[in-house]
Amino acid sequence: MLIGVGLGPGDPELLTLKAVNVLKNSAKVYVPGRLAKELVAPYAEAEILDFPMTRDLDALNTLWKENADKLVEESKKGDVAFGLIGDPNFFSTFSHLKRIMRKYYPDVEFATVPGISSITSFAARTDVAVDTSFEVTDGSEIEHKIHLKARHPRKIMEKLEAEGYNEFIFSEWLFSEKEVIIKEKEKIPEEGNYFSIIYAKK
Numbered sequence: 001m002l003i004g005v006g007l008g009p010g011d012p013e014l015l016t017l018k019a020v021n022v023l024k025n026s027a028k029v030y031v032p033g034r035l036a037k038e039l040v041a042p043y044a045e046a047e048i049l050d051f052p053m054t055r056d057l058d059a060l061n062t063l064w065k066e067n068a069d070k071l072v073e074e075s076k077k078g079d080v081a082f083g084l085i086g087d088p089n090f091f092s093t094f095s096h097l098k099r100i101m102r103k104y105y106p107d108v109e110f111a112t113v114p115g116i117s118s119i120t121s122f123a124a125r126t127d128v129a130v131d132t133s134f135e136v137t138d139g140s141e142i143e144h145k146i147h148l149k150a151r152h153p154r155k156i157m158e159k160l161e162a163e164g165y166n167e168f169i170f171s172e173w174l175f176s177e178k179e180v181i182i183k184e185k186e187k188i189p190e191e192g193n194y195f196s197i198i199y200a201k202k
């Protein structure tokens with residue numbers, strides 16, 4: 001299995017217990033750069049996988065494929081962890097890696113250990129409280145929406161459809177024993193619990 005592990009914003013104490021356990025118990029740990037390697041260092045020896053910042057698509061694809069080959073070879077020996085700054089699913093190399101792996105090695109299984117993202121770290125460090133809707137941008141177009149407190153999921157979906165969103169995921173009680181995740185639009189219920197989220201994508 002290939003496990004994306006969130007390493008938090010930059011302090012080796014801001015990794016979760018789960019992240020530390022996965023790093024300690026993986027057959028191999030990869031990271032995309034030096035900062036990530038340093039964050040992993042108290043728990044495991046990590047190898048840097050090269051992900052160059054180039055716009056040459058052919059060169060990029062060749063390198064990504066080489067990296068995918070390497071990961072697959074290692075995953076035959078046991079779990080392979082890939083440590084990422086912040087959270088693996090937010091603006092991260094992990095998403096690209098998953099895309100490439102699914103293309104060339106669709107049988108490889110994935111898991112993600114969430115990390116403390118720069119988005120929440122920022123608020124903690126600067127004493128900013130966000131209690132109304134907010135936007136996170138890197139300058140690209142907005143294509144995702146995360147709607148908290150999804151007590152009336154279908155109503156929310158209808159509104160989002162009018163805004164051009166067409167893919168939805170409903171979830172409740174994530175990471176708990178009562179966890180619910182529904183990815184089929186037709187199965188999303190009328191009523192939700194307070195601890196629920198609707199995710200929408202354009």
Ligand SMILES: C[S@@+](CC[C@H](N)C(=O)[O-])C[C@H]1O[C@@H](n2cnc3c(N)ncnc32)[C@H](O)[C@@H]1O
Pocket residue numbers: 009010084085086087088089090091092116117118119
């Ligand atoms: C490629 S994104 C990685 C985001 C990361 N996956 C996360 O969940 O925070 C890199 C950007 O995240 C932000 N970032 C990450 N760590 C940060 C930190 N410790 N302090 C401030 N910004 C940070 C910066 O805006 C940086 O340009």
